[in-house]
Amino acid sequence: MKADDLLDGLEHIDPQLVHQADKPPQKTPHRRPLWMGLTAVAAAAAIVIGIVLWPGGGPLTGQASALAVAEYPEMAPYPNEMDYLNSDGTLDFDRWSADHDAWRASQKAQLNQPEGYDSGLEGYYTAALRQFLGDGGTENKVCSPLNIYFALGMLAELTGGSSRQQILDLLGHDTIDTLRAQAKALWNANYNDDGMLTSVLASSLWLNEDITFVQSTLDTLADTYYASSYQGEMGSAQLDQALRAWLNDQTGGLLEEAAGQVSLDPETALALATTVYYQGRWSQEFNPANTAPDVFHTPEGDVTCDFMHSSSSNNYYWGDQFSAVGKSVLYGGTLWMVLPDEGVSVDQLLADPEAMEFxxxxxxxxxQKYLIVNLSMPKFDVSGQLDLIQGLQAMGITDVFDPAVSDFTPMTEAVEDISVTQATHASRVAVDEEGVTAAAFTAMAMGGSGMPPEDEVDFTLDRPFLFLLTSSQGQPLFAGVVNQPG
Structure with missing residues (x-):
């Protein structure tokens, strides 16, 4: 069920029953990372793209000057009923109801996007999942297809001619105008920061202070991609530190090690960065008392790790080479877990049109069949860092990496021979009994599982599997291969 359908359903619920039967969790707008003791669903991703001269989220004080600052949507906070109790312990219903209506209206405003705004992306998503998750060998792999989409969309704004057209072709658009409309709708439909669910998308540009840039392009990026632009001394420790601090701030510190490796050369004309930070709780949490050690069969041998267990009514899905189950996040989408059949590898699934369609x-x-699913899955914390250049070239984006043919005139006409020389993508997804936490950044410097015969099925993720974390609107925020659950 998508979030807008769920919100529509709330129209018909007597709010008094919420107080009586379904006490919401305490409001925690700033949760600690998992390794500091919080159990949650967490994910983060980021991209940094460095655009270099070819040789021959808040204000940054004293490190870079802001040329364009994005204004994020203001969302009404989720009304935690514990904040509305009278001194005698009863609920101040009128005040709670008014704030609940404001929260619901805020949610629906974000989800109120043009019909079909997310259509036409199947080709891009399929290509990205195969390119960036395949050939993993024995290691975990993880990426954020939506994060990479926004980085490529921003790159399209900075380029012209065939450089832009190659990006439009991959993303399924004929013109930059249709891409802008889709990107803005996607951004808003997948943005949420209300204290209950965190799904924060952020973008920024980092500009060389010695180069003049086209202000209208920066304004378009601020309006369409909510990207803030900063200008400073390229190659300086101060600007590098400012960029790293921005990445860490936007991804909840989940990618601190990867962000610490980001640096820009003095020859860099511009760098763009996009991030996704996600944190949510399961609609039905695992009981920690049922968590117990068990064996996971990695490609390199058996290991023992903690498995979470639950038994509940759920939809069970299958195809010729896989079975799958989805676990929903409260107001925030689904974690899909896809298990290859015995004798089928994850790479075979990625090459299977049916599995990709699912x-x-x-x-x-x-x-699919609705039945009792006895789910056993390992707690996992997987991370990965990708160099996107080779993969993007294989997907048809080549001109931006070649200074002899690249066109960056929409960004600046002050210099020539500019190309992308760095495109780094880092992601992390952590799952435990209460939920998921995830983050990502992208930085660019310039055997036939048939229908189960009974009404109950065991779904045990004790060997390498695929996962896909979708937003409330079904967009693939994070995807990965778990070969090693630790």
């Missing part, structure tokens, strides 16, 4: 179906699938 991954992008968001549960709209014929082969």
């Amino acid at each position: 991954l992008l179906s968001d549960g709209e699938w014929d082969n």
